[in-house]
Amino acid sequence: MATASGALRRLLMAPSLSDVTFAERGFPVTETAATRQLEAIPQAVVCGFEWGIEARDLWETEHRLSMVDAEVRGFAYEGATMACVIRDAMGPGRGSRTGELLQGAGRRHIFLNYIGIGFAMARLPRLLWKKVMPDLDGARYYPQMSWLAVDGYGFDRAYFDTARWVDQQRLPKPYAWEGDPEYFARAFDQGIGRALWFIHGARVEHVAAGVGRFAARRHPDLWSGVGLAATFAGSSTPGDLATLRVTAGEHRDHLAQGSVFAAKARHFSNTVPDHTRAATLALAGITVESAAALADDCADAAVPTSSTPAYELWRRAVRDQMPVKPLEHF
Secondary structure (H helix, E strand, O other), X not given: OEOHHHHHHXXXXXXXXXXXXXHHHOOOOOOOXXXXXXXXXXXXXXXHXXXXXXEOOHHHHHHXXXXXXXXXXXXXXXXXXXXXXXXXXXXXXXXXXXXXXXXXXXXXXXXXXHHHHHHHHOOOOHHHHHHOOOOOOOHHHOHHHHHHHHHHHHHHHHHHOHHHHHHOOOOOOOOOHHHOOOOHHHHHHHHHHHHHHHHOXXXXXXXXXXXXXXXXXXXXXXXXXXXXXXXXXXXXXXXXXXHHHHHHHHHHXXXXXXXXXXXXXXXXXXXXXXXXXHHHHHHHOOOHHHHHHHHHHHHHHOOXXXXXXXXXXXXXXXXXXXXXXXXXXX
16 A cells, blocks of 8 residues: 555656557657567656555565566666665665565566666766665675666666757766766667667667767767667567668677577566567577576676776676678577
8 A cells, every 4th residue: 555655655756557558659650569578668767656656565565566567567667766865865764675675576576676776867867876776795796787877877867858869969967887887878878779779669760860870989888778678578579680680780799789688688687579689589589588698697797897897897708709601500
């Protein structure tokens, strides 16, 4: 049961389901069965946020999340994580509610939970960002992936303020996430790349044109985000996926790396839809199981240096070790 204060928090902070529809956001998307499926994803995030922001206790939130269809449950966890982070950051402690969620039933969605932390960052002053990451003990929480929070922040800004971050291509003010302000903009761009998949309703030619309008130095990270979204969220055909890989051109290794990370996240959640299997094979040339194993092998080898975060070393290792096939094989 929601508390009175919880209902007030939801009223003040939660977007409505209509707020996240493509029509309301003004995205150039023609409604089809595929775009309706894609549009349901941000709506699942909103539902998770509402449950997390108003629930009296974590048991209630997790119970509601358990009733969400398995294929989109991770997105609902993004919203619930966002809510927990906001509640923690605005309270006296640091990460207690969020930590419980991520160490409980939410652990299988740990990659999307990090993205949810980024959604919360978009609604909190930077002064409170130091409180958004809970204390998670051990490698089983993939601490290198905390950069997905910055990815989530970039996605949120591109989705809700498209004119500024996509049309005008503004750059975010650096922030020393994990002590590295220089990498902040790159992780942010990976989130923008994911957002382009939604903004253009998974229409490959429009997504590619959207990437192409950015400065060339930003293309690799944008394509990585596109690969992650195309593989995790889906809503494309086999022909679309083949075209996407060809269109990425010299950046198809970045597209494939994003696909591998999405496959790893799906595999870790124990929910792998057919569209993820098809996209991983089309974009990375390997199965979901092989992609998950590759991601783990590369994570073990990614040792951070003073100049490069472990997350980026992980991404590079995936690109370097991926068995890339000639384009004519697809």
